[in-house]
Amino acid sequence: MFFKGAPSQDEKQFIMREVLALIPPDSAETVRIVAQSIKTDELTYGPVFHAWAKPYGRLKARKILALAKPDPDVLHDLLEMRGEASKRRERFKFRTAAELQALPSQPSRIDGVFPAEGFAVVFGASGSAKSFLCTAAAAAIATGEHFFGHRSRPAPVLYIALEGEGGYRNRTRAWERHSNRPFPTDVRFSIEAFSLIDPQDVDDLASLCPPGVVIFIDTLNRAAPGADENSSKDMGAIIAGAKRLQRLTAGLIVLVAHSGKDAAKGLRGHSSLFAALDAAIYVERNGDARMWRIDKAKDGEDGKTHGFRLHSIVVGTDEDGIDVTSCVVVPDDAAAPRRDFKELTPNQHLGMSSFREAAGEHGVVDDGGTFVGVHVEAWRPKFYRNSTSDNDDTKRKNFNRARSDLVRDGYLTVENDLYRMGGAQGAVQNAVIAALLIAERDTGTTAGHSRDSPGALSGTGRDTTL
Known part of the structure; x- marks a missing residue:
C-alpha cells in the first residue's frame, strides 16, 4: 500500500470492519468505547457499528451510541490494550532446533545495508553529502532499483526535510534531469516542523503513513528541538520517539545525523544511540573524493565501503538569469578517499x-x-x-x-x-x-x-x- 489521497467512504468502512473484526462486542464497556470512536463520523461508520454490535443487542447498542461522547483515540487504546494482553499470553514460545531453522530470515530493504524494519542512522560531517546520498537511497527504495550494487526492495518512502527545503526541490530536479524521468511518486516529502520527542507529533505522523514505510528524518538535530544530544536522558527520549514511530509504522526509520568534532570517534551525541541502531552508515569527504561505509549492519559486512562523487547539474536560472545548480550522487569507487596504509609511528x-x-x-x-x-x-x-x-x-x-x-x-x-x-x-x-x-x-x-x-x-x- 503506497501513499495515496484521502480514502473514500467505502474504503473507510472497509478499514473499520477489518478493525472491529478484532474486537468481539462482549461487554457494554467495549461497545461504549467503539461507539465513542465512531461518533466522530457517525454517518460513515454508523452502519458498520450496528452490524458489528448485533450479537450484543441492537437496541442496547443504539442507546449506548446515542449517549456516547466523541473520542477518536479510545479505540486505538482498546486495540493496544488487547494486543498487549495477547502478546503477554503468547510471549514465550518454545521451539525445536528444526523449528528455529525454519523461521524466515529478517527481510532487508537494501541488502546488506538497511533492514526492512528497524532503526538506522546515516552520519557524517557537514558537507560530506549525506543528504544527497539519502535522497539517492530514497529514490532507489521507492523504485526497487539497485543502490551501489545492493539490491533494494520497493517500499513507500517519506523524507522529512527539516533543513533547507529549497535544496531538496533542486535535488529532485537534478535527479530528474540526470535520470531522464520524473522523480518517483512513492517518495513523499514533508517540510513541516516535526519533533521526535513530542509523542503527539510521532502519533500524528504515523497515522498518515502506510505500513512498511521508510522514513528519512533529516536531521536528527532539527527533529529534537531543545534536546541535548550528549545527555543520556535526552538521547533516551529521542531513541524512544524513533522506536515508537518505527513500531507504529512497522517500517524503517533513518536518522540523518552529524559526526562528532573528531570524526574518527564516530556519531555525535550519547553512545546509547549507536547501541540502539540496527544499521549505521558513515559518509566521509576528502576534497572532492567521497565514500560511504557500513559501520553497523545486522546481516551486512561491517566496514564495506563505496566511493561516489557529486555530479553538478543546471536545474534552472534565478531572477538575474544566473544558472541554478544542484547535484546528484554518482557511484565511483575511484573517487573514494584513499587510505594509504603507511608504516606506523x-x-x-x-x-x-x-x-x-x-x-x-x-x-x-x-x-x-x-x-x-x-x-x-x-x-x-x-x-x-x-x-x-x-x-x-x-x-x-x-x-x-x-x-x-x-x-x-x-x-x-x-x-x-x-x-x-x-x-x-x-x-x-x-x-x-x-x-x-x-x-x-x-x-x-x-x-x-x-x-x-x-x-x-x-x-x-x-x-x-x-
Whole structure:
C-alpha cells in the first residue's frame, strides 16, 4: 500500500470492519468505547457499528451510541490494550532446533545495508553529502532499483526535510534531469516542523503513513528541538520517539545525523544511540573524493565501503538569469578517499601490538563465534606495561593518541569502547582472532601465546598489511 489521497467512504468502512473484526462486542464497556470512536463520523461508520454490535443487542447498542461522547483515540487504546494482553499470553514460545531453522530470515530493504524494519542512522560531517546520498537511497527504495550494487526492495518512502527545503526541490530536479524521468511518486516529502520527542507529533505522523514505510528524518538535530544530544536522558527520549514511530509504522526509520568534532570517534551525541541502531552508515569527504561505509549492519559486512562523487547539474536560472545548480550522487569507487596504509609511528606500532596482545587474552566472542572486540580497559594496561614512558600521565596521553590515530586511519574500528580490526583485511583478521579465542576456550591455552601460533597476535607481523 503506497501513499495515496484521502480514502473514500467505502474504503473507510472497509478499514473499520477489518478493525472491529478484532474486537468481539462482549461487554457494554467495549461497545461504549467503539461507539465513542465512531461518533466522530457517525454517518460513515454508523452502519458498520450496528452490524458489528448485533450479537450484543441492537437496541442496547443504539442507546449506548446515542449517549456516547466523541473520542477518536479510545479505540486505538482498546486495540493496544488487547494486543498487549495477547502478546503477554503468547510471549514465550518454545521451539525445536528444526523449528528455529525454519523461521524466515529478517527481510532487508537494501541488502546488506538497511533492514526492512528497524532503526538506522546515516552520519557524517557537514558537507560530506549525506543528504544527497539519502535522497539517492530514497529514490532507489521507492523504485526497487539497485543502490551501489545492493539490491533494494520497493517500499513507500517519506523524507522529512527539516533543513533547507529549497535544496531538496533542486535535488529532485537534478535527479530528474540526470535520470531522464520524473522523480518517483512513492517518495513523499514533508517540510513541516516535526519533533521526535513530542509523542503527539510521532502519533500524528504515523497515522498518515502506510505500513512498511521508510522514513528519512533529516536531521536528527532539527527533529529534537531543545534536546541535548550528549545527555543520556535526552538521547533516551529521542531513541524512544524513533522506536515508537518505527513500531507504529512497522517500517524503517533513518536518522540523518552529524559526526562528532573528531570524526574518527564516530556519531555525535550519547553512545546509547549507536547501541540502539540496527544499521549505521558513515559518509566521509576528502576534497572532492567521497565514500560511504557500513559501520553497523545486522546481516551486512561491517566496514564495506563505496566511493561516489557529486555530479553538478543546471536545474534552472534565478531572477538575474544566473544558472541554478544542484547535484546528484554518482557511484565511483575511484573517487573514494584513499587510505594509504603507511608504516606506523612507534607509538601507533605499540598501540597495535598491545591491542593484539589484549585481543588474544581478553577479546570477546559472541554466541555466533564472531569476535566483537576487546574493551579499551583491557587494552590499556597492555599498552602501559610495554610503554617506555617515564610516568602514567605520559602513558595515558600516548595511549589515547594511539587509539585515536588507529581508528582515524582505519586500522581499528570502535563501538561502545570495544575495538576490532579494520581495513581491507579486517574481516579476515577478526575471524582469525575469533578462531584463536575459541581454541583457547576449548583447550585452555592463551590464544596470543599459543605454542601452535607463535606471534599470531603478538604484533611481530607487519602492521602495513592491514
